[in-house]
Amino acid sequence: MDRERIRNFSIIAHVDHGKSTLADRLLETTSTVELRNMKNQMLDSLELERERGITIKLVPVRMDYRAEDxxxxxxxxxxxxxxxxxSYEVSRSLAACEGAVLVVDAAQGVEAQTVANAYLAVDxxxxxxxxxxxxDLPSAQPERVCREIEEIVGIDTTDTIHASAKEGVGIAEILERVVRDVPPPLGDPDAPLQALIFDSVYDNYRGVICYVRVVNGVLKAGEQVLFMALEGDHEVEEVGVFRPGMSRVEALGPGEVGYFTCGIKTIAEARVGDTVTESVRPAAAPLPGYRKVKPVVFCGFYPIERDEIQQLREALEKLQLNDSAIFFEPETSAALGFGFRCGFLGLLHMDxxxxxxxxxxxxxxxxxxxNVVYQIQLTDGTVMEAHRPSDFPEATKIEEIREPFIRCTLFLPEGFVGPAIQLCQERRGVYGSLEYMSPERVRLTYDLPLAEFILDFHDRLKSVTRGYASLDYEHLGFRPSQLVKVDILINEEPVDAFSFICHQDAAYHRGHGVATKLKDLIPRQLFEVPIQAAIGKRVIVRTNIKAVRKDVLAKCYGGxxxxxxxxxxxxxxxxxKMKQIGRVSIPQEAFLAFMEVSGSKED
Known part of the structure; x- marks a missing residue:
C-alpha cells in the first residue's frame, strides 16, 4: 500500500469528554461498521468499560475514507x-501514531488529564x-475554552474544530483535518523488517495475538520472524487488520497497523515493546520500544481456595500480557497462605x-x-526498601524512613478552593501554587504523600467539590517522614496481616479503627481476648472481646x-488456664474487612 495514503492517529481526552462517542461517529461516517451492527462505545469491548463508562484498553481500528479531493x-x-x-496505555498507543485528535469538552474546559495527555503527545x-x-450544550463556552487551551496546553486554536459527537456535527471536518494535517508514516518496504509490538492478547485457540505497527519492511504470513528481545524464532501463521474485528490480509507494509499470530502458547515469549524482524535478514538494531514503568501501588492477591494458586498465577500471566503495566511476584502470608504481591499504576488500575x-x-x-514502597536508612548507613510492614526492621536500627511523594495538580471551580485546600492539608500536603486560569477556574498544586493519596483521596475530593474537580499527578521521589509501624496484637500475639505503616500523628486513629472493627468481627471465645495496637513495645490502643460464660450456677437453686x-x-x-493455652480463631471476614478501615482522621 502507498504510504502517502496512510494516516495513523489517536484520540486523547480527559475522562467523559466524549472520546468514545466521537470514535463511534468516525466508524459510522467511514462505513467501517454497518449501521445495523452499531452500538454505543463500539470500541469499548470489555464489559467493565461499558459498566463504568470509561475506556480501559487501547483499541486499534482501520477505516477506509474517501476525502473531498x-x-x-x-x-x-x-x-x-x-x-x-x-497513562501507560496512552503512551504506547501514541508511539504507534503520527498525530492525535485532542478532544476538549466545550462546557467543562481543560481538565487535568487533557493537559497530561497533550504533553505526552507533544513529547x-x-x-x-x-x-x-x-x-451543542447550552452551557458550552467555546471562546473561554479556546483561551484555556492556548494558555495551558500552548497550541494554536485559530483552526479549532467545533463538533458534537452526539449530534454528528463536525465529524467530516475532523476526518479532513486528519488527512490534511497528520503526516504520512515514514518507512522503507525494501529494508529488513522492523515491527513494534504495542499490545497483545491471549486467545485459547490461537495463542498470543500480537498487535504491531510496521516501521520498515513487510510482514507476511508464512515467513520466519525473530523476536529481538528474547531471540525466539517463529513462523507467522496469520496477518490481519482491525475492522474493528480481526480481518485477515496478505501482508502489512511500512506504516500499517495490524496483528499477527505465530501459535505462541508461552506468554513470556511475546513482550510488549519488543521488535519483530526477519530471521534470514534481521534488522541491525531493535526499535526503541517503551520505557519500563514502575508500579506505585502494591497489594496482595490471594486465592480464597488455597489449591487454586496455580489458576491465579496463569490468570495473572494472561492479564499481564494484555496489561503490561501490572507487576507480580510470589509471596506468602501466615494468615492467607500462598499468593502474589502485585504492583499497579494507581488505585483504579488495581480495582x-x-x-x-x-x-x-x-x-x-x-x-x-x-500500600506503597518505603525507603529505610539504617543506622549502619545502608538503605533498604520495605514493601510491607513485616519488612520493617526494629526501631532501634532505623535512622530515617522516606516515603514516596507525588505532585498533585487539581483543576476545579473557584468556589471549591477552600474545601480542596483543607482536604490537602489533612492529608499532610505541602502547598505548591494557586493559579486562576479564568475568573471561574483554578489550578491548584500540592505535594502529597502517595500513601495518603491512595486511601480515598479521589473520592473525598469528588465529594467536597460536588464532582467538579479533576486531578493529575506525577511522582517526585522519596522524602523523609515521621512514620511508624503499628502492630496489631490479638491475645498478645502480633498478627502481620493487620500491621500497617502510617504517620505518627495518625497512629492512634488508625489503630483505634482497626481494633474496633476486629472486635466486631472476631467471634467471642471462652476466655477474654485483648486486641491491642502497639508501636514497638508501647501499646497505644486496647479493647477487649468479652468471654462467653457458661451459667454454672443454673443448677444451684438452693443451698x-x-x-x-x-x-x-x-x-x-x-x-x-484456658487463656494461657487457648488460641484465637480469626475468620476470613476479618482479613477482608481490614481493607474497609479508612485511614482518615474521621475514624
Missing amino acids: GVDYVLNLIDTPGHVDF QGLELIPVLNKI IAKERLSREFGVDLVATAP DITRKRKLLEKQKEGKK
Whole structure:
C-alpha cells in the first residue's frame, strides 16, 4: 500500500469528554461498521468499560475514507483511555501514531488529564488537532475554552474544530483535518523488517495475538520472524487488520497497523515493546520500544481456595500480557497462605485488574489493603526498601524512613478552593501554587504523600467539590517522614496481616479503627481476648472481646452461698488456664474487612 495514503492517529481526552462517542461517529461516517451492527462505545469491548463508562484498553481500528479531493485513504485509529491510571496505555498507543485528535469538552474546559495527555503527545512529536466537543450544550463556552487551551496546553486554536459527537456535527471536518494535517508514516518496504509490538492478547485457540505497527519492511504470513528481545524464532501463521474485528490480509507494509499470530502458547515469549524482524535478514538494531514503568501501588492477591494458586498465577500471566503495566511476584502470608504481591499504576488500575481476574478468568481472590514502597536508612548507613510492614526492621536500627511523594495538580471551580485546600492539608500536603486560569477556574498544586493519596483521596475530593474537580499527578521521589509501624496484637500475639505503616500523628486513629472493627468481627471465645495496637513495645490502643460464660450456677437453686462461690472460683481458674493455652480463631471476614478501615482522621 502507498504510504502517502496512510494516516495513523489517536484520540486523547480527559475522562467523559466524549472520546468514545466521537470514535463511534468516525466508524459510522467511514462505513467501517454497518449501521445495523452499531452500538454505543463500539470500541469499548470489555464489559467493565461499558459498566463504568470509561475506556480501559487501547483499541486499534482501520477505516477506509474517501476525502473531498477524491483520494482514498486508510486511517488507523487507536482509541485510548482517559484516566490517569492508564497513562501507560496512552503512551504506547501514541508511539504507534503520527498525530492525535485532542478532544476538549466545550462546557467543562481543560481538565487535568487533557493537559497530561497533550504533553505526552507533544513529547512524542505528534501533530495535535484540537477539537471542541459537546458544542451543542447550552452551557458550552467555546471562546473561554479556546483561551484555556492556548494558555495551558500552548497550541494554536485559530483552526479549532467545533463538533458534537452526539449530534454528528463536525465529524467530516475532523476526518479532513486528519488527512490534511497528520503526516504520512515514514518507512522503507525494501529494508529488513522492523515491527513494534504495542499490545497483545491471549486467545485459547490461537495463542498470543500480537498487535504491531510496521516501521520498515513487510510482514507476511508464512515467513520466519525473530523476536529481538528474547531471540525466539517463529513462523507467522496469520496477518490481519482491525475492522474493528480481526480481518485477515496478505501482508502489512511500512506504516500499517495490524496483528499477527505465530501459535505462541508461552506468554513470556511475546513482550510488549519488543521488535519483530526477519530471521534470514534481521534488522541491525531493535526499535526503541517503551520505557519500563514502575508500579506505585502494591497489594496482595490471594486465592480464597488455597489449591487454586496455580489458576491465579496463569490468570495473572494472561492479564499481564494484555496489561503490561501490572507487576507480580510470589509471596506468602501466615494468615492467607500462598499468593502474589502485585504492583499497579494507581488505585483504579488495581480495582480494574481485580475485577478482570474475577470476570474474565473466574478467579475468586482476596485483595489485601493497598500500600506503597518505603525507603529505610539504617543506622549502619545502608538503605533498604520495605514493601510491607513485616519488612520493617526494629526501631532501634532505623535512622530515617522516606516515603514516596507525588505532585498533585487539581483543576476545579473557584468556589471549591477552600474545601480542596483543607482536604490537602489533612492529608499532610505541602502547598505548591494557586493559579486562576479564568475568573471561574483554578489550578491548584500540592505535594502529597502517595500513601495518603491512595486511601480515598479521589473520592473525598469528588465529594467536597460536588464532582467538579479533576486531578493529575506525577511522582517526585522519596522524602523523609515521621512514620511508624503499628502492630496489631490479638491475645498478645502480633498478627502481620493487620500491621500497617502510617504517620505518627495518625497512629492512634488508625489503630483505634482497626481494633474496633476486629472486635466486631472476631467471634467471642471462652476466655477474654485483648486486641491491642502497639508501636514497638508501647501499646497505644486496647479493647477487649468479652468471654462467653457458661451459667454454672443454673443448677444451684438452693443451698449455702459457699457452694456457689466454689463453683465460680473453679470456673475462674479454668478460664485462666484456658487463656494461657487457648488460641484465637480469626475468620476470613476479618482479613477482608481490614481493607474497609479508612485511614482518615474521621475514624
